[in-house]
Every structure is written in C-alpha cells, then in structure tokens.
Amino acid sequence: MFGFSERSVLNILFWVTRKKWLILSFLLSISFFYIPSPDGLSPEGHRTLIIVSVALILIISESIPLPAVAILILIMEVILGVDTADGVASSFMSDAVFFIMGSLMLAVSIVNQGLDKRLALGVINITGNKTWRIVLGFITISAILSSFIGEHTVGAMMLPVALALIRNSGTETIKSDNLSTILLFSIAYGCAIGSIGTPSGGGRNVIMIGYLSEFGIGNVSYVDWMKFTYPMLLIQIPVVFLILWHTFTPSQRKMDSAVRKLKIKVAKNGKMTPHQILAIAIFLSVFFGWIFLSPRIGLGIVALSGVFLYLSFRLVDWQDISKNTNWGVILLFGSAISLGIQMKETGAALWTAEHILNFLEIIFGDMAIVRWFVAVVVTGVLTNLLSSAATVAVLGPIILDMGGNEIVMGIMTSIASAFAYLTVVASPTIMIIHSTGLISSSDYFKAGWKLFLLSIILLFIISRIYWPSLL
Amino acid sequence: MKILIAISSKEYSAPTLDVGMKIARLLNASTTIVDVGEKINEFSIKDINLANELMETWDMDRPGVDVLEWAYKYLEKNNFINTKHIGEGFPKHSLIDSGTGRAEILLKGSTISNLNLILRNGDIIEELRNEIQVHDYDLTIIGGSGRRNMAHDLVQYIDSSIFIVNSFDSNKKYKILLAVDDSPGTGKAVKYAVRVAQAFDINVDLITVSKDNHFGEGCKRASEKSQKMLRRSGIDYIVHFKKGNPVDTIVKTAGSNHIIIMGASTQSPLTKFFMGSKPLNVIKASDCPVIIVK
Incomplete structure (x- = not known):
C-alpha cells in the first residue's frame, strides 16, 4: 500500500494507536495557533496557553515519556516566540528546582542508611501489638516524618515495615484483605497529610513559595509556613485514622506473632552505627538550615548542602544517587515552573483567571467562594489526575492572579494539592503501596472520597477561623 | 521452537500455565513464562525502585516475584520441572534486572530444554510485543481476558502465533x-x-x-x-x-x-x-x- 510493506503499515498503525494523544495534541496546537488571539490576551499569552494545553494532555495521557514532555515545553517556548532561548533557560532553573533536585537526592541518601529497621523498632516499641495502635502509629509517624523529609522518602522506608508485619500475620496472599489494606493506606495517607506540614514536605510547597517571591508577592519562611499548615496536619491524623478504621476494620485486633517476628528480625541489626548517627546529624543540620538560613540562601541551596555533606562523608555513593534520582521529574518541574513564569509574564495567567472568575461567578454568585472553589476543589481534582507538583506549577500562577489575599490563596492551593487520595497516579506514595499488588483499585475510592471531602471542609474551617489570626 | 506463556495472577493463570507447559513439553520447546505487572507511573518509578531495594535488605521479594514463585511451584507440583537438579527450590535471589523494565530469574536444569521466568511492567500489549520482537517467539500463550480490545490488539500487533486459552478445562478431552x-x-x-x-x-x-x-x-x-x-x-x-x-x-x-x-x-x-x-x-x-x- 502506497509503497509501504505490510510490516511498516502495521508498525505505523501500532504507533498511531498508542500515540493518539500525542497526535491529537499536535493537531490541537496547530489549530489553536491559527485562531486569532481573543480580546485581552497578547499573542505571547495565547501561545503560552497552547503550550499549557499540550503539556496537560501529554502528562495525563502518558503517551510519551515525561522527560520528553519537559523538553517539548522548552522547545515550544522558544519556537513559538514566547521567550528567547536564554530567557527560557534562566526561567528553567530556580531555587525551587534546586530544592526538588536536592530533596530527591537527600531521599536516596537517607534511604541508603538502613535506618528503616530502626524506624520499625521505634514505631513498634511505642505502639505495642494492638492493631489499632499500630495503624494510628503508622499514620502519625508517616505524617510527622514526611512533613520534614518528604513523602516519597518516608513512603519507601515505611513500606517494608508494613509488608513485614503483613507477611508475618499470614495474610500475605489475600488481595485486599482488610489488614493489609489498612496498614498500607495508613502509610500512604499519613504521608499525604504530612506533606503539607513544612515547605520541605513536598516539592510543590517550594514551587508555590518560589512563585510568591518571584511574582513579588511576599516571602514565606519555613516557620511561617508551619504556622499556617501544622495545625491542620495534627487534626488530620485522627481524622485519617477514624476514616480508615471505619472503612477497613480488620478482623485481627492483635498482631502478637507478627510484631514478635518483626522485633526478632530488627534486633539482629544491633546498635546504631556511627555512620547512621552522622547521617541523622546531617539531616538535622539541613533541617535547622531550612529554618534559620533559608530566608537568606534559599531552601534549595540548603538541601544541596545536605547532599554535599552526604557525598563528602561517603555516606552515599554518587552512583546510587545517579541511579535512583528521578531526573525526568526534575526536568519536568523545571519546565513546568518556566511555563508558569511565562504564564504570569505574558498575561496568560491573568486572562485565564479572569475568565474562570467571570464564568464561575454566574454559578456561585460570590467572588470569595469562587476563589476558594478554584484554589481548593479544582486543585484537589487536578492533583488526582496530574500529580500534585505539576498541578501547582501550572495552576499556581492562575490562582495567584485571581485576587484575594495571595499568600492565603497560595498556601491553600499547596495544601489542596496534597488531597491526592483518589487515584494511583496522584502521588508517589500511593503508587508505592499500589505496586505491592495487595490493594485492589476500587479500594482507593472507598476511603479516599470521604477523606477528600473531610479535608476540604477542614481546610475551609481552618482558613476561616484560624488563619485570620496569623495575618 | 520458542514459546512465550503470559500469566497475570495466581487466581486465574493455572489453566494457561497448564496447557502451555503441556504443549511446550510435547513439542520440546524452549519456554519463557512472563508476568506483566501493572504499569508504573513515571513520576513514581524511582521511588518504587528505592522501596524495592529496601525490601531486598529486609529479605522480602519485590512485587511480581511471588507470581513467578507460584508459577514455579505449580510446575514443580505438576512435574513439569525436575527440582532434583536445582536443589533449593525457587531461586528468587537470581533475579537479574536488565534495567529496561525486564527482569529475569535464571533457572538451571529442568526437564524441558530451556525455561525462563521473567518479569515485566507496563502495558501488556506493548510489553508482549517488545518481548516477542526482541526474543523471537513462535507461539504466545495467553489466557482469555475481559479487557475490551484485548483480542483485537493481540491478533493485530502480536507477531507470533497466538494461543488464547479461553475457558480451558484440563480434565476435559478436547x-x-x-x-x-x-x-x-x-x-x-x-x-x-x-x-x-x-x-x-x-x-x-x-x-x-x-x-x-x-x-x-x-x-x-x-x-x-x-x-x-x-x-x-x-x-x-x-x-x-x-x-x-x-x-x-x-x-x-x-x-x-x-x-x-x-x-x-x-x-x-x-x-x-x-x-x-x-x-x-x-x-x-x-x-x-x-x-x-x-
């Protein structure tokens, strides 16, 4: 056919069916390009929005690798004339990207220290062998640790602890057994609610802080952030526990033998090694650096200093960091932030914000409710489709252009992007527990929607009653 | 003759494995058993690698190995492989990860000329297609699936002959x-x-x-x-x-x-x-x- 062999037609057909979203986004961008710019939108802003829609389609459909999406964003920014090559390059790198890079490397360094077994022992010694105390302990420790170290690190470290308990309790082979489901969810949801606690809890918090200072709105320090968010984290711990316990009540009320076996296994490791003590000391110094130094030198530089120390003391090999750091994610967030800055500078963010407000005002009637709806509900829903950091990077500039108190709007958006309870793609911790194959897909929704609703209500109450006293 | 047997879970794969191994043994074919696990989102892939590496230090298997272990034990129980030559049963520690989403467990000595157990992650059609193109199988054996378009994709894009083990009952005379x-x-x-x-x-x-x-x-x-x-x-x-x-x-x-x-x-x-x-x-x-x- 047309001089092609059958095989090449087949290969093309296969490619087309697998890449339909790529082709669709390509066609869409061409047709949008030839539509005249709408009133109030500059040609650059118009083209920036084309890039945003292409990026969103490609990220959600996963039809090409993420790093390819990242590179495509940069190429399109230059080719469509949104900015010069040098301009794109300098918006690509920022302290927020330094921070994301640094915290992914810190994660690898910390996970490599073998501290997970010590963590397991610590948790079990506090909780004892009653199942409800173990679940509550898992949620609490995951939430508090992930607020400082980042959710993906804690998720990876807690997973073996939970699986060791599950396997030793004899329920290993049963898919969606309540005991395994509740233990795994207590990690994932614990990490999710924890990630709002400090800027270092998740890359998206730092992206938001970066936008707030880049756009000249204000500087939010590490401690300021905690004042806004930590009370919500602490209240959510019992909320998550009650929802999970109510939804997946396990039949085993005690886990005697599993806990005993875990203790025996962990006890073999002996005392804490000097290396481990040094590793903890370095992390603590990073933590204090975030609190005291970051207003002057930036969160990203502090995180990178920690990586520097781990490497210099040979607590981690560069090969390990290189192998286990998700460079694709770093590229993507760099591009997404660059795109966010272009959205602000070209006026695309403002134009979109105004249109969303005008449209939603007809439905809700009250501007304050509209802003709240976009910052919380739209962010929460998009997070579950896109992953949290990409949502903040793209939606952030629009929300910051909607008026109201920008710092409140920004922090609210960051918190709502942690409501990633519903789908597997939403956050790395959910994917980590999903990869065990022990949870069936429908279970994510079972407890997730309750938590999603309650989190939204809780955030509403806190932002109305508690936050005004901070401003 | 090279045969690829695709299994998915312990619950549903026994008939596929059973008929596949019978054919392989009778035709004296080299056989590969593949478990295609769920696609892992790219945002999370490294975090999952980290978690898997930690699991190894706890002496626990990464997900998917349990399915292969189940398959191995099934073959052992039904005398498809002769364990005397292997010695210590399922050799889970010989899992070799090629880094491209394909990991292999090397087995030495079995009653059929060559048996491989491999693990892949991703979209099942893409993974099978890639496996078949790279390793050149003559026959792919796979269970019937409820997934829409699965039959179409198999017939259209899989380059080997296909055996779809639809409602197979090993006690029945066919x-x-x-x-x-x-x-x-x-x-x-x-x-x-x-x-x-x-x-x-x-x-x-x-x-x-x-x-x-x-x-x-x-x-x-x-x-x-x-x-x-x-x-x-x-x-x-x-x-x-x-x-x-x-x-x-x-x-x-x-x-x-x-x-x-x-x-x-x-x-x-x-x-x-x-x-x-x-x-x-x-x-x-x-x-x-x-x-x-x-």
Missing part, C-alpha cells in the same frame, strides 16, 4: 477444529494442527465453510490437501463442509470441547483495523481455546 479455506494462511495452520494433534494424540475435525452451497475450487483443494497431510501423519479426522456465516458456523461447531486452529488473516493491517477479521471475530465469539497461526 478435539481439534481445524478451519481451512483458500486463504494463504491455511497451509501453516494445518502444519500446526498436525503437530498439536500428534503431541496430544487427539482427533481433528476438518471444517470448510461457505456462505452459499457452492464450494470454490480453492476451498476444495485446500481441504483435500489438508486431508492428505493428516492422513500421512496418521491422525484420525472427520471432514465437514458446512454452509453459513463462517464465524458463526466455526464457533457453533466448536462448542466448548474443541481447540479451534485457524490461519491468521492476510488482509492488510488497515482493513483489519477498521473492519475486523474472521480470526478476531472467532476469538470474540467462541467459548473454547483458539490458536491463530501466523
């Missing part, structure tokens, strides 16, 4: 339903049928279907040629000439106690994509195992 017509794929299908019939020592129903009562020269000749092959190979067979819609007639004749064997469609890929094909419709409508020979 016959072969060999569908022949004047299409170029028939010759290969007949050869396959002969090998399978000899291997399992079962009879063949040879069927040729025409839409009206008139059977063309090509069809008659194809049937005669097939009869000659079966006769020479010493296989008992019954010849049927039936009138009706080919797909419906084949499916109805097969019932649930036949293994249908037919050639792949030789229409252009585009036609198949838009119009479907006979083999595809047979797979969709039938209630028994089907082999499509490519």
Whole structure:
C-alpha cells in the first residue's frame, strides 16, 4: 500500500494507536495557533496557553515519556516566540528546582542508611501489638516524618515495615484483605497529610513559595509556613485514622506473632552505627538550615548542602544517587515552573483567571467562594489526575492572579494539592503501596472520597477561623 | 521452537500455565513464562525502585516475584520441572534486572530444554510485543481476558502465533477444529494442527465453510490437501463442509470441547483495523481455546 510493506503499515498503525494523544495534541496546537488571539490576551499569552494545553494532555495521557514532555515545553517556548532561548533557560532553573533536585537526592541518601529497621523498632516499641495502635502509629509517624523529609522518602522506608508485619500475620496472599489494606493506606495517607506540614514536605510547597517571591508577592519562611499548615496536619491524623478504621476494620485486633517476628528480625541489626548517627546529624543540620538560613540562601541551596555533606562523608555513593534520582521529574518541574513564569509574564495567567472568575461567578454568585472553589476543589481534582507538583506549577500562577489575599490563596492551593487520595497516579506514595499488588483499585475510592471531602471542609474551617489570626 | 506463556495472577493463570507447559513439553520447546505487572507511573518509578531495594535488605521479594514463585511451584507440583537438579527450590535471589523494565530469574536444569521466568511492567500489549520482537517467539500463550480490545490488539500487533486459552478445562478431552479455506494462511495452520494433534494424540475435525452451497475450487483443494497431510501423519479426522456465516458456523461447531486452529488473516493491517477479521471475530465469539497461526 502506497509503497509501504505490510510490516511498516502495521508498525505505523501500532504507533498511531498508542500515540493518539500525542497526535491529537499536535493537531490541537496547530489549530489553536491559527485562531486569532481573543480580546485581552497578547499573542505571547495565547501561545503560552497552547503550550499549557499540550503539556496537560501529554502528562495525563502518558503517551510519551515525561522527560520528553519537559523538553517539548522548552522547545515550544522558544519556537513559538514566547521567550528567547536564554530567557527560557534562566526561567528553567530556580531555587525551587534546586530544592526538588536536592530533596530527591537527600531521599536516596537517607534511604541508603538502613535506618528503616530502626524506624520499625521505634514505631513498634511505642505502639505495642494492638492493631489499632499500630495503624494510628503508622499514620502519625508517616505524617510527622514526611512533613520534614518528604513523602516519597518516608513512603519507601515505611513500606517494608508494613509488608513485614503483613507477611508475618499470614495474610500475605489475600488481595485486599482488610489488614493489609489498612496498614498500607495508613502509610500512604499519613504521608499525604504530612506533606503539607513544612515547605520541605513536598516539592510543590517550594514551587508555590518560589512563585510568591518571584511574582513579588511576599516571602514565606519555613516557620511561617508551619504556622499556617501544622495545625491542620495534627487534626488530620485522627481524622485519617477514624476514616480508615471505619472503612477497613480488620478482623485481627492483635498482631502478637507478627510484631514478635518483626522485633526478632530488627534486633539482629544491633546498635546504631556511627555512620547512621552522622547521617541523622546531617539531616538535622539541613533541617535547622531550612529554618534559620533559608530566608537568606534559599531552601534549595540548603538541601544541596545536605547532599554535599552526604557525598563528602561517603555516606552515599554518587552512583546510587545517579541511579535512583528521578531526573525526568526534575526536568519536568523545571519546565513546568518556566511555563508558569511565562504564564504570569505574558498575561496568560491573568486572562485565564479572569475568565474562570467571570464564568464561575454566574454559578456561585460570590467572588470569595469562587476563589476558594478554584484554589481548593479544582486543585484537589487536578492533583488526582496530574500529580500534585505539576498541578501547582501550572495552576499556581492562575490562582495567584485571581485576587484575594495571595499568600492565603497560595498556601491553600499547596495544601489542596496534597488531597491526592483518589487515584494511583496522584502521588508517589500511593503508587508505592499500589505496586505491592495487595490493594485492589476500587479500594482507593472507598476511603479516599470521604477523606477528600473531610479535608476540604477542614481546610475551609481552618482558613476561616484560624488563619485570620496569623495575618 | 520458542514459546512465550503470559500469566497475570495466581487466581486465574493455572489453566494457561497448564496447557502451555503441556504443549511446550510435547513439542520440546524452549519456554519463557512472563508476568506483566501493572504499569508504573513515571513520576513514581524511582521511588518504587528505592522501596524495592529496601525490601531486598529486609529479605522480602519485590512485587511480581511471588507470581513467578507460584508459577514455579505449580510446575514443580505438576512435574513439569525436575527440582532434583536445582536443589533449593525457587531461586528468587537470581533475579537479574536488565534495567529496561525486564527482569529475569535464571533457572538451571529442568526437564524441558530451556525455561525462563521473567518479569515485566507496563502495558501488556506493548510489553508482549517488545518481548516477542526482541526474543523471537513462535507461539504466545495467553489466557482469555475481559479487557475490551484485548483480542483485537493481540491478533493485530502480536507477531507470533497466538494461543488464547479461553475457558480451558484440563480434565476435559478436547478435539481439534481445524478451519481451512483458500486463504494463504491455511497451509501453516494445518502444519500446526498436525503437530498439536500428534503431541496430544487427539482427533481433528476438518471444517470448510461457505456462505452459499457452492464450494470454490480453492476451498476444495485446500481441504483435500489438508486431508492428505493428516492422513500421512496418521491422525484420525472427520471432514465437514458446512454452509453459513463462517464465524458463526466455526464457533457453533466448536462448542466448548474443541481447540479451534485457524490461519491468521492476510488482509492488510488497515482493513483489519477498521473492519475486523474472521480470526478476531472467532476469538470474540467462541467459548473454547483458539490458536491463530501466523
């Protein structure tokens, strides 16, 4: 056919069916390009929005690798004339990207220290062998640790602890057994609610802080952030526990033998090694650096200093960091932030914000409710489709252009992007527990929607009653 | 001869494994058992690697290895492999990760010439297609699936012959339903049928279907040629000439106690994509195992 062999037609057909979203986004961008710019939108802003829609389609459909999406964003920014090559390059790198890079490397360094077994022992010694105390302990420790170290690190470290308990309790082979489901969810949801606690809890918090200072709105320090968010984290711990316990009540009320076996296994490791003590000391110094130094030198530089120390003391090999750091994610967030800055500078963010407000005002009637709806509900829903950091990077500039108190709007958006309870793609911790194959897909929704609703209500109450006293 | 057996879970894969290993043993084929795990989102892939590495320090398997271990034990229990040569049972610590989403467990010594256990993650069609293109299998054995379009994707994009183990019952005595017509794929299908019939020592129903009562020269000749092959190979067979819609007639004749064997469609890929094909419709409508020979 047309001089092609059958095989090449087949290969093309296969490619087309697998890449339909790529082709669709390509066609869409061409047709949008030839539509005249709408009133109030500059040609650059118009083209920036084309890039945003292409990026969103490609990220959600996963039809090409993420790093390819990242590179495509940069190429399109230059080719469509949104900015010069040098301009794109300098918006690509920022302290927020330094921070994301640094915290992914810190994660690898910390996970490599073998501290997970010590963590397991610590948790079990506090909780004892009653199942409800173990679940509550898992949620609490995951939430508090992930607020400082980042959710993906804690998720990876807690997973073996939970699986060791599950396997030793004899329920290993049963898919969606309540005991395994509740233990795994207590990690994932614990990490999710924890990630709002400090800027270092998740890359998206730092992206938001970066936008707030880049756009000249204000500087939010590490401690300021905690004042806004930590009370919500602490209240959510019992909320998550009650929802999970109510939804997946396990039949085993005690886990005697599993806990005993875990203790025996962990006890073999002996005392804490000097290396481990040094590793903890370095992390603590990073933590204090975030609190005291970051207003002057930036969160990203502090995180990178920690990586520097781990490497210099040979607590981690560069090969390990290189192998286990998700460079694709770093590229993507760099591009997404660059795109966010272009959205602000070209006026695309403002134009979109105004249109969303005008449209939603007809439905809700009250501007304050509209802003709240976009910052919380739209962010929460998009997070579950896109992953949290990409949502903040793209939606952030629009929300910051909607008026109201920008710092409140920004922090609210960051918190709502942690409501990633519903789908597997939403956050790395959910994917980590999903990869065990022990949870069936429908279970994510079972407890997730309750938590999603309650989190939204809780955030509403806190932002109305508690936050005004901070401003 | 190289055979690929695709399994997915402990709950549903036993019939596939059972019939696949029987065929492999009888044909003395080199066999690979693959478990295709769920696709992992790219945002999280490194975090999952980290978690998996930690699991190893806890002496726990990464997800998917348990499915392979189950498959191994199943083969052991049913005497498909002889464990005396291996010594310590399932060698989970010999998992070799090639870093491209494919990990392999090396097994030494078994009663069939070569057995591999591998683990892949991703979209099942993409992973199988890649595995088959790189390692060149002759036959892919896979269970029936409820997924929409799965049959279409298998027939269209998998380059080897396909055995879809639809509602297979290993206690049942099956016959072969060999569908022949004047299409170029028939010759290969007949050869396959002969090998399978000899291997399992079962009879063949040879069927040729025409839409009206008139059977063309090509069809008659194809049937005669097939009869000659079966006769020479010493296989008992019954010849049927039936009138009706080919797909419906084949499916109805097969019932649930036949293994249908037919050639792949030789229409252009585009036609198949838009119009479907006979083999595809047979797979969709039938209630028994089907082999499509490519």
